[in-house]
Amino acid sequence: MVVRIDMSFIPVDLKRTLLKSFDENGISGGQTGYNENLIMFKKGYSRQKVKEFLEQELKKNDVNDYLVSENSEDEWEIAILRKGDIEQLGIYPCIHCGMVFGSEEHRTIHERVHYF
Numbered sequence: 005m006v007v008r009i010d011m012s013f014i015p016v017d018l019k020r021t022l023l024k025s026f027d028e029n030g031i032s033g034g035q036t037g038y039n040e041n042l043i044m045f046k047k048g049y050s051r052q053k054v055k056e057f058l059e060q061e062l063k064k065n066d067v068n069d070y071l072v073s074e075n076s077e078d079e080w081e082i083a084i085l086r087k088g089d090i091e092q093l094g095i096y097p098c099i100h101c102g103m104v105f106g107s108e109e110h111r112t113i114h115e116r117v118h119y120f
């Protein structure tokens with residue numbers, strides 16, 4: 005299995021910027037067509053590593069209104085979401101680690117792990 009990123013929630017120009025830097029760094033696996041919304045990473049890249057890379061890229065490009073979140077139901081998937089859109093999508097990210105949940109209840113249960 006390889007790490008995937010769901011880029012369907014971000015605008016085309018940001019997507020292009022990110023895809024370009026994946027190519028430049030040689031970390032995307034397979035085709036990364038500009039029409040693709042689901043981007044695969046090369047084997048050997050952990051979700052944590054990909055997440056850190058994405059966060060760095062967003063910072064480097066002065067993108068402050070998007071966040072990188074982990075899918076709690078799929079350990080291989082990451083999504084880039086706009087902060088303001090998150091609640092409308094019915095997604096509840098953990099404020100500590102960015103992992104996302106489908107309900108506030110599940111997020112609350114998860115957030116307890118950070119207190120121990």
Ligand SMILES: [Zn+2]
Nearest residue numbers: 098100101103
């Ligand atoms: Zn968390």
